Amino acid sequence: MKHFFLASILAGALALPAYAADYTIIAPANPGGGWDQTARSLQTVMQQEGISGNVQVQNVPGAGGTIGLAQFASQQKGNPNALLVGGYVMVGAILTNNSPVTLNDVTPIARLTGEYEAIVVPAASEIKTMADLVEALKKDPGAVSWGGGSAGGTDHITVGLIAKAAGVDPTKINYIAYSGGGEALAAILGSQVTAGISGYGEFESQVKAGTLRVLAVSSAERLPGIDAPTLKESGLDVTVQNWRMVAAAPGLTDEQKAAVTADIEKLAKSAGWQEVLKTKGWQDTYLAGDAFNEQLAKDVSATEAVLKDIGLVK
Amino acid sequence: MGTLDFLLQGLLVAAQPMNLLYALIGVTLGTAVGVLPGIGPALTVALLLPVTYQLDPGGSLIMFAGIYYGGMYGGSTTSILLNTPGESSSIVTALEGNKMARAGRGGPALATAAIGSFVAGLIATLGLAFVAPYIVKLALVFGPREYFALMVLAFVTVSSAFGDSTLRGLTSLFIGLTLACIGIDQLTGQARLSFGVPDLLDGIEVTTLAVAMFAIGETLYIAAQGDKGPDKVEAVRGSVWMSASDWARSWKAWLRGTFIGFPIGAMPAGGAEIGTFLSYATEKRLSKHPEEFGNGAIEGVAGPEAANNASAAGTLVPLLTLGLPTSATAAIMLAGFQQYGLQPGPLLFATNPQLVWGLIASLLIANFMLLVLNLPLVGLWVKLLTIPKPWLYAGILLFATLGTIGANPSVFELGMLLAFGLLGYVMRVFGYPIAPVVVGLILGPLAEQQLRRALSISQGDVTVLFTSPIAAVLLLIAALAFIVPLILRARGRGEVLAQLAASED
Numbered sequence: 001m002k003h004f005f006l007a008s009i010l011a012g013a014l015a016l017p018a019y020a021a022d023y024t025i026i027a028p029a030n031p032g033g034g035w036d037q038t039a040r041s042l043q044t045v046m047q048q049e050g051i052s053g054n055v056q057v058q059n060v061p062g063a064g065g066t067i068g069l070a071q072f073a074s075q076q077k078g079n080p081n082a083l084l085v086g087g088y089v090m091v092g093a094i095l096t097n098n099s100p101v102t103l104n105d106v107t108p109i110a111r112l113t114g115e116y117e118a119i120v121v122p123a124a125s126e127i128k129t130m131a132d133l134v135e136a137l138k139k140d141p142g143a144v145s146w147g148g149g150s151a152g153g154t155d156h157i158t159v160g161l162i163a164k165a166a167g168v169d170p171t172k173i174n175y176i177a178y179s180g181g182g183e184a185l186a187a188i189l190g191s192q193v194t195a196g197i198s199g200y201g202e203f204e205s206q207v208k209a210g211t212l213r214v215l216a217v218s219s220a221e222r223l224p225g226i227d228a229p230t231l232k233e234s235g236l237d238v239t240v241q242n243w244r245m246v247a248a249a250p251g252l253t254d255e256q257k258a259a260v261t262a263d264i265e266k267l268a269k270s271a272g273w274q275e276v277l278k279t280k281g282w283q284d285t286y287l288a289g290d291a292f293n294e295q296l297a298k299d300v301s302a303t304e305a306v307l308k309d310i311g312l313v314k
Numbered sequence: 315m316g317t318l319d320f321l322l323q324g325l326l327v328a329a330q331p332m333n334l335l336y337a338l339i340g341v342t343l344g345t346a347v348g349v350l351p352g353i354g355p356a357l358t359v360a361l362l363l364p365v366t367y368q369l370d371p372g373g374s375l376i377m378f379a380g381i382y383y384g385g386m387y388g389g390s391t392t393s394i395l396l397n398t399p400g401e402s403s404s405i406v407t408a409l410e411g412n413k414m415a416r417a418g419r420g421g422p423a424l425a426t427a428a429i430g431s432f433v434a435g436l437i438a439t440l441g442l443a444f445v446a447p448y449i450v451k452l453a454l455v456f457g458p459r460e461y462f463a464l465m466v467l468a469f470v471t472v473s474s475a476f477g478d479s480t481l482r483g484l485t486s487l488f489i490g491l492t493l494a495c496i497g498i499d500q501l502t503g504q505a506r507l508s509f510g511v512p513d514l515l516d517g518i519e520v521t522t523l524a525v526a527m528f529a530i531g532e533t534l535y536i537a538a539q540g541d542k543g544p545d546k547v548e549a550v551r552g553s554v555w556m557s558a559s560d561w562a563r564s565w566k567a568w569l570r571g572t573f574i575g576f577p578i579g580a581m582p583a584g585g586a587e588i589g590t591f592l593s594y595a596t597e598k599r600l601s602k603h604p605e606e607f608g609n610g611a612i613e614g615v616a617g618p619e620a621a622n623n624a625s626a627a628g629t630l631v632p633l634l635t636l637g638l639p640t641s642a643t644a645a646i647m648l649a650g651f652q653q654y655g656l657q658p659g660p661l662l663f664a665t666n667p668q669l670v671w672g673l674i675a676s677l678l679i680a681n682f683m684l685l686v687l688n689l690p691l692v693g694l695w696v697k698l699l700t701i702p703k704p705w706l707y708a709g710i711l712l713f714a715t716l717g718t719i720g721a722n723p724s725v726f727e728l729g730m731l732l733a734f735g736l737l738g739y740v741m742r743v744f745g746y747p748i749a750p751v752v753v754g755l756i757l758g759p760l761a762e763q764q765l766r767r768a769l770s771i772s773q774g775d776v777t778v779l780f781t782s783p784i785a786a787v788l789l790l791i792a793a794l795a796f797i798v799p800l801i802l803r804a805r806g807r808g809e810v811l812a813q814l815a816a817s818e819d
Contacts, residue, residue: 060723063498063515070512071724096503097515145771151503176767177501185638186582192457193771205637205658312503 022052025083025246026076027059028068028090035065037280038113038244039085045272051263064093064153070101076249080256083109087244089153091303095313096152107248107257108296110264110288113277114243117158117218118200118228122191123211130216130234133195134166141172147184147193151177152312154242155184155197157303158218160310165236170309188212199242200226201281243285245292261288321443324671328679333376333672336369337680340377341687344384349392350717358385359646371651372669376676378647379630383435383680385643386586386626387688390427390619395420395698396710398529402520403586403622405752406594408528410607410614417610420696422556426564426612427619428688429556433565434572434620435681438627441576442634443674449628450635453581458768459779461581463788465761468588470792471595472753482746489737490754493518500759501766513726520587522718523755526731527748529714531738533707538739555692564616567597571620578621579628582638586625587756593621627677634658634670 023046027039036059043055060068065086076082084106094102121127127136137144141163148155156175163170176193178184185203188196189211196203196212200223206212207226214228218240222230231238248260267273268286277284287295307313327333347358359378369377389404394411407427414423441449456464496507497517508514556564574596575589597613598604607614632638637658639645651658663670698706718731738748765779772778780786 058723063512067512067515097498097505097512099512142773151499151501156503174770174773176770177503179500183582183638185636186454186632187457189636190454190457205662 023055023081023083024076025055025057025085026068026072027057027085028065028072029059034244035085035087041273041276041280042083042085042246042267045267045270045276046263048272049267049270051266051270063097063099064150065090066093066097066099066101069094069103069106070099072247073101073105073250078251079249080252080260082249083260084247084249085244086247088242088299088303091300092152092154092157092307095304095307103247103296103300106250107252107260108292109246109248109257109261110268111243111245111285111292111295112264112268113282114241114285115199115201115283116223117154117197117240117242118203118226119162119215119217119231120188120196120203120207120212121194121215122189123213124191125194125213127195127215128213130229130231130236133215134162134234134236136194137163137166137168137173141168142174144195145174145176145193146195146197147176147178147187148197149178149184151175152307152310153177154199154240156310156312157306158238158240159197160306161238161240162231162236164306164309165231165238170306171311173310204281241285245296264288317444320667320671321675323668324673324675325678327372327668327672328376328676333373333676334679336373336377337380337676338683340380341384341387341680341683344381344386345388345391345684345687346384347381348385348388348390350713350720359643359650372672375647375650375669375673376680378650379673379677380680380683382626382643382647383623383677384684386623387428387431387684390431390615390622391424391695392713394423394427394615395695396529396706397532398710398714399521399524402524402752402756403590403625404619405524405528405587405749406590406618407615407622409594409749410611413608413610414612414615415696415699419610419612420699421692422560422612423610423615424692424695425556425689426560426616428685428692430564430568430571430616430620431623432681432685433568434575434622434624435627435684436678437569437572438576438579438624439674439677439681442627442630442677443671446631446635449577449580449631452577453632455784456581457782458764458771459782459785460788461764462761462768462779463785463792464588465757465764467788467792467795468591468757469761470796471599472591472750472757479745483750486741486746486748486750487754490751491758492754493523493751494755494758494762500763501770511726513724517759518730518755519722519727520752520755522722522727522731523734524752525714525718526734527738527741527751529710530731530735531742531748533711534735534739535742536703536707538743560612563603563612567593567613567616568620570596570600571617571622572624574617575621575624576628579625580631581628582632586622586629586641588760589621589625590618591753591757593617630677634662634673637662 025039025042027036029035039057043057046052046055060071068084069086069090072082072084086103091103093099119130119133121133127133133144146159148159150156156177159173159175160170163173176187178187184196184198185206187193189206195215200217203212203214207214214226216231216234217223217226217228218231218238220230220232220239246264248257252260265288274284304313328337343358358381362377386403389399390407390411393399393404393408394415397408397412399405399408411423411427414420494517496514498505498515505515571593574593575586578589578592579586594614594617597611597617598607601607601611601613603611629641629644633644633648637648639648648658701709715728715731718727741748768778769776780789
């Protein structure tokens with residue numbers, strides 16, 4: 001009996017991904033990234049809080065999430081147990097990749113978390129404030145190189161918005177794209193680029209160690225624990241939030257949609273989820289229902305406008 | 315307290331029975347996933363993250379580190395025995411290793427890979443403990459122009475892996491470079507050569523191409539030969555273990571591989587593959603038996619395998635000191651740190667010394683475990699070669715397909731696997747080397763991106779490529795490596811090269 005018990009635990013551990021799950025969460029990215037971490041945190045908390053007995057996560061990486069989005073929209077149609085993790089980066093990727101499937105083809109449920117952008121320079125840099133950086137940008141836009149994540153992503157969009165707000169032609173910005181905030185970090189620390197831009201979390205430990213200086217953050221209000229002004233205070237009317245959301249499959253009935261929304265609300269309000277937010281350093285930006293749909297529509301049109309300004313979308 | 319005290323204290327932490335158990339689970343799992351092509355350590359660690367949520371931070375990180383090292387280890391086994399690289403960093407191992415296995419020297423090939431990995435892992439882990447802060451400073455000096463120079467050097471030296479005919483080698487390389495252009499251009503976000511197919515937007519996966527070219531192409535080639543092919547592979551000729559001359563030829567290659575792999579692994583844009591390429595090229599240049607390269611030279615297995623494992627330890631340098639993940643597995647280990655509210659970075663050594671040194675010490679222990687686990691298995695592994703050919707190749711096909719689907723469940727990916735398999739078959743039939751295609755796919759985008767970044771930062775001023783001292787030195791070495799053999803050959807003194815190599819010591 002004892003052996004049987006042990007064996008079944010082992011078999012259970014091995015067969016975990018193969019179980020029939022109450023929810024299947026598609027993370028449209030490779031393991032390790034923000035969407036994957038969000039999906040796996042959802043999995044853990046949903047099981048912990050008894051919202052769902054069994055949850056499995058599937059990675060469908062590629063093209064800023066648009067591959068996972070397209071696959072989700074076609075294969076999961078009408079399936080009330082399938083969820084998709086997505087976010088602001090997907091909004092940009094849908095536009096730049098000219099993706100035939102958009103967020104209108106799925107059922108957005110709620111925004112869960114968000115992160116604000118931070119603009120940093122190495123501690124030794126001559127640039128002390130955002131005003132210094134804007135001045136340099138106005139003098140010669142090409143001479144200010146910005147290191148950040150992939151082209152057309154949140155970082156790139158934010159730089160475009162900053163240039164626009166400063167009255168500089170956004171097509172002239174010298175944006176150096178790296179495959180992720182991490183690789184950009186090395187270039188920033190090594191003073192290969194003038195300034196760096198990414199989610200604050202990427203820079204946090206360097207800022208605390210005093211090797212990087214934060215010039216500004218992209219939130220509407222100052223952020224607790226970060227000694228830096230907002231872009232608005234620096235005279236640039238820009239707020240950007242790199243948010244992450246969860247969506248359900250297309251073609252759900254109203255009852256099914258309500259059931260999923262209720263489950264997600266329960267999750268977002270749970271102690272387990274709040275704990276995850278705290279340890280991961282994610283902001284709680286829970287927003288559901290019509291308010292979320294309105295915000296989403298606003299973000300899509302604003303993003304389209306700036307991507308056209310930068311010249312990434314025609 | 316000095317570094318040594320910390321390390322000893324770390325060893326005490328790692329030597330606790332439960333932590334030893336986690337390390338054992340880690341290396342066993344890691345070896346298993348390393349053997350399977352396509353399924354890498356990154357996916358395994360990701361699957362285990364929720365499971366380890368309940369464990370203490372030390373234990374689970376020790377397990378992840380074991381998986382990481384084990385994966386680097388396991389990849390060599392299939393490369394050598396089945397010509398099917400489990401990971402992109404063991405592609406070079408397949409070149410010489412598989413030739414050795416076919417000549418009945420699979421045992422020594424596996425042994426030199428295992429011991430070389432051990433030696434490299436040991437030295438590099440000690441390097442991680444003692445010189446990490448200096449290495450990371452060096453790595454930060456590398457900007458786009460220095461990386462570009464490094465890529466130029468890699469291209470020039472790797473050309474020695476191109477086989478006998480330069481024209482055929484270059485043809486293969488350019489096929490790889492063309493394939494590398496497919497997908498979204500990283501710097502402008504524009505799609506290139508994707509023909510409106512969304513699955514091509516992320517480009518071609520290196521492992522898919524490598525598994526297709528090596529494993530599927532090989533299988534088709536063997537199948538097409540029917541009964542005409544060489545009748546039976548001799549599994550063991552001579553001893554299963556390494557002979558005295560094997561040892562004599564391996565040890566320098568291990569050390570050189572380690573010193574090439576470790577710093578390159580520590581560079582944010584280095585990557586494990588580049589170290590293996592450079593190590594292979596170095597061994598070929600320095601070998602007293604250059605004629606054996608391409609036919610199973612033991613140095614060609616020893617060097618790259620050492621480089622591969624050393625760069626795995628190198629990857630942990632920027633992860634622990636900067637919080638900078640430079641490989642997929644490192645990115646997930648970073649997520650693992652964050653799961654416990656730990657932020658790797660310049661302060662981690664100060665705020666959580668016990669954890670960091672426990673991790674480093676358990677890497678040493680994992681390394682010993684891998685040697686103990688792998689060496690006795692060598693005798694068993696080589697028996698794989700005695701499996702009748704139809705079964706063996708059916709098995710290879712099965713594993714290659716499963717691995718690809720496991721990594722990316724997509725019909726398109728499977729279609730690409732088969733298409734590139736056919737390409738690999740055709741190239742084999744017409745005598746074109748396979749490795750340069752994969753080399754082109756790996757190095758092409760790196761070289762292109764770094765060059766364009768450098769020029770973008772300098773606003774189009776080409777002279778920046780030569781004005782940095784490091785870049786200038788690297789380019790000079792590349793130029794010498796290219797020109798000197800040409801001059802020697804032009805003088806009709808090919809034997810001078812051999813003599814030079816012979817008078818090395």
